[in-house]
Amino acid sequence: MKFLSIDIGGTSAKTGILNENGSILTKDSYSVCFDHYETPILNTILKETDSFLAKHNINISNLAGIGVSATGQIDTHTGTVIGSAGHIKNWIGSPIKDKLAEKYHLPVSVINDADSAAIAEQWIGAAKGHKNAIVITIGTGIGGGVIVNSSILEGKLGIAGELGHFSINNQGIPCTCGNRGCYERYASTTALIQMVREKYEQLSKPFPAEKINGRSIFHQLTLGNPIVEEMTDIWISNIADGLVSLTHIFNPEIILIGGGVSAQKELFIDKVRQKVLRRVMPQFAEGLLIEAALLSNDAGMIGAVKALLGTG
Ligand SMILES: [Zn+2]
Incomplete structure (x- = not known):
């Protein structure tokens, strides 16, 4: 066929x-x-x-x-x-x-x-064999899909799982969706770039590369740039904030992270995993896997x- x-x-x-x-x-x-x-x-x-x-x-x-x-x-x-x-x-x-x-x-x-990506990961990707999974894509914004008992969570119209748009701060940054303080305003790659830019402006220092983007930020991390390390650590904590809440709501077996940044294992995926596992309730942490998505584009x-x- x-x-x-x-x-x-x-x-x-x-x-x-x-x-x-x-x-x-x-x-x-x-x-x-x-x-x-x-x-x-x-x-x-x-x-x-x-x-x-x-x-x-x-x-x-x-x-x-x-x-x-x-x-x-x-x-x-x-x-x-x-x-x-x-x-x-x-x-x-x-x-x-x-x-x-x-x-x-x-x-x-x-x-x-985003739902399609989650279904694909469960079918032949990194979530294969798992009945309960969260697949989150971190990029310009945040998208995601939630697999519950082997089915994608649809909701009334099929639009459930807008993982970028739950608010983590009701006094926070206005979002394109009309709400304030949405998760993607703090946990997307766009948010990281913004944080690094603002920090450099605040310190009146030039960023040591031509352009501030995801790639140059991770390059600076490999060089041990302390300002970038500090900002990235805050950003990873923001990501973990949302994943801890999602874990408590959905009790997944596995969380998969997709998007360009997910290619960074030691500097990103491993750190997200550490922060999430440190903060979820013990029964939820038991056997919880946090990995990079497999099927990308x-x-x-x-x-x-x-x-x-x-x-x-
Ligand atoms: Zn929003």
Whole structure:
């Protein structure tokens, strides 16, 4: 069995052909923001899907279905975008499932990209064999998916698990979602960059690299830069704050951390693990695994196929 899988991000999308084991046979990617979303993302997806099928000589009638993983809040019942924290123009309201089903006459499933990544990790990734898992992606913002008793936690509309938007400070920094003090304002890579920038400004010192970004911060850490060490330690404590609470709420067997920073084992993953295990109640810490996610950039495409298989 072969499936078409489409992973729609805020800046680019990936299209691939996968088999029933989640192996990627062919894939391509393309921009969805080339004209600042004047062309609605869904129009780009429909056009690029045709080009992909033609380029690889794929006969759509040989495929068993279409799995879609997409940025924003997705109503998984209707396969429609019902919210977008990043305020992407012409995205909310996009009837992804209806348009693809109408055009290609195949079963279509649509889920949020962070949920898709969690499903993928549990299927063939680092959470394989675990019934209760939290998969959190730390990047510009924070996304996540929660697996409870082997199923993704959906909630009423399929939009549960907005792990970036629980408030850890009601007097805190205003968030794009309208609330204050959201977790991602303190625990995303964006937050770390902001903290390091402010500290250097406060000390009236130049940052010892051209640009302050995730990469240069971790490079400074390897050099033993004390200011960067101090800020990163506070940031990792912020991350642990949220993970401790999530552990007490969901009692997971494993927490997987994805995103660019998760490649840093000693400087990041190991430190997050230490801080979380030190602070959770003993029964919750028993056997709790905290590891880097495995599937990185392909997780969205892989999880989308599993979600389609799971729905029959
Ligand atoms: Zn928020």
